[in-house]
Amino acid sequence: MNTKIYFLLFFSLFSLAEYYPESDSWNISNPEIEGINQDKVDKLMDLSFSDDATQAVVIVKNGKIISERYSEGYDKNSHGTSWSMAKSYYAALIGISIDLGEIESLDENVSNYLEYYNDKRSEITIRDLLNMSSGLDFPSHEHEKMFFQVDHLKYAKKVNLEKNPGEKFEYNNVNSMILGEILLQATGKKADVLFEERILEPLGINDYKLWKDEKGNVMTYCCVDMSARDYSKIGLLFSRNGLWKEKQIIPKEFIDETFKIVWETPSRFTDYKRYYSLHWWISKYDDESKIFNTSGRFGQYTFVDRENDVVVTRISKYSQQDSGSTQKWGVMRYLKWAGIENAINMGRKLIENGSISAGTDVITPYTNEDGESYEFYIKYPEVIESIVDLSRN
Numbered sequence: 001m002n003t004k005i006y007f008l009l010f011f012s013l014f015s016l017a018e019y020y021p022e023s024d025s026w027n028i029s030n031p032e033i034e035g036i037n038q039d040k041v042d043k044l045m046d047l048s049f050s051d052d053a054t055q056a057v058v059i060v061k062n063g064k065i066i067s068e069r070y071s072e073g074y075d076k077n078s079h080g081t082s083w084s085m086a087k088s089y090y091a092a093l094i095g096i097s098i099d100l101g102e103i104e105s106l107d108e109n110v111s112n113y114l115e116y117y118n119d120k121r122s123e124i125t126i127r128d129l130l131n132m133s134s135g136l137d138f139p140s141h142e143h144e145k146m147f148f149q150v151d152h153l154k155y156a157k158k159v160n161l162e163k164n165p166g167e168k169f170e171y172n173n174v175n176s177m178i179l180g181e182i183l184l185q186a187t188g189k190k191a192d193v194l195f196e197e198r199i200l201e202p203l204g205i206n207d208y209k210l211w212k213d214e215k216g217n218v219m220t221y222c223c224v225d226m227s228a229r230d231y232s233k234i235g236l237l238f239s240r241n242g243l244w245k246e247k248q249i250i251p252k253e254f255i256d257e258t259f260k261i262v263w264e265t266p267s268r269f270t271d272y273k274r275y276y277s278l279h280w281w282i283s284k285y286d287d288e289s290k291i292f293n294t295s296g297r298f299g300q301y302t303f304v305d306r307e308n309d310v311v312v313t314r315i316s317k318y319s320q321q322d323s324g325s326t327q328k329w330g331v332m333r334y335l336k337w338a339g340i341e342n343a344i345n346m347g348r349k350l351i352e353n354g355s356i357s358a359g360t361d362v363i364t365p366y367t368n369e370d371g372e373s374y375e376f377y378i379k380y381p382e383v384i385e386s387i388v389d390l391s392r393n
Helices: 003-018 038-049 085-099 126-130 144-148 152-157 173-187 191-203 228-239 252-258 330-338 340-352 380-389
Strands: 054-061 064-070 079-081 224-227 275-277 280-285 290-296 300-305 310-316
Touching: 038 054, 038 064, 038 380, 054 228, 064 228, 085 126, 085 173, 085 191, 085 224, 085 252, 085 290, 085 300, 126 173, 144 152, 144 173, 152 173, 173 191, 191 228, 224 228, 228 290, 228 300, 228 310, 280 380, 290 380, 300 380, 310 380, 330 340
Parallel strands: none
Antiparallel strands: 054 064, 054 310, 079 224, 275 280, 280 290, 290 300, 300 310
16 A cells, blocks of 8 residues: 555544534545545445436545535535424434433423423323324324415414324424424523524534524424535534534434434335434444434435444535525415425426516425436435445445
């Protein structure tokens, strides 16, 4: 081996636990220096970009970016929108509040914080919400209709009990919306403020949007806009057991609890078998590797291989928003009767033909047709295998 490469490899391995990106800079390294074969990185990139919907992919090893690629018209500063990746972020605030003594435990009843849960829902625990096993009413649209409401919290409060808590996994957006209410009652602060103060500011993330509904309720089930690099920072925080530099941001015990298998999940977007725990997905869990990930509609992902300190973020194309972070539906609120897919398609057509103007008549995160993943879902098993392969000798 070349003496210079050997020295760089030795130095990198010696210091890997000490590097964290700064707010305005991120070290760019070579895959080989970080102990990863360049061909494996290229394969993962090519797989990801075989789907034209891909906007960006960032691969991080030992805290350093070893590869990043952007579609034409996008760069390292371009925002994506998280969709349901946000669930994982806001869930982390529960773990922080437990560590600070603001919430007693995951097994506390939600009714201890929300008086209106002192009914048939009184036995639902915070853990039940986070594990998507609350037993709350679960229609075929998974309460995605909530997204088109003026007041998302009002909608969520009305969703009643359908089955016994803790018995069945059902991916219910209301579970996540209720978390914001628990945090508000426990801390006196809204979830977006907590997210800024307790996670984003310590990580040096300062260019983002945290979406709220028209009544000012934080959409804790969805919609955090930021760059692929910044999503990767949050992934790195979990890869490093909640530690950022010398500060424990999220308690390690909570991350250990998160990175366990609780539920085997039904097929969702892909037939590849996945699992779930505390608002995180598990895409591989065996003796060889454990890949956990955030996941959002249309193909938003941050994958975390904690044992090998690898983070991979892939986001799909997103129309860059410059109209604030509070929803405004205007006439589109009347489309909610049409069903989710129909409402999305009708809204797109109204924008395309100029009947309504995005950013003026309607303000909301939205993904155009060019950002809808297809090939990425089909190749999902190959993507996971390629992420695992990064750390194979």
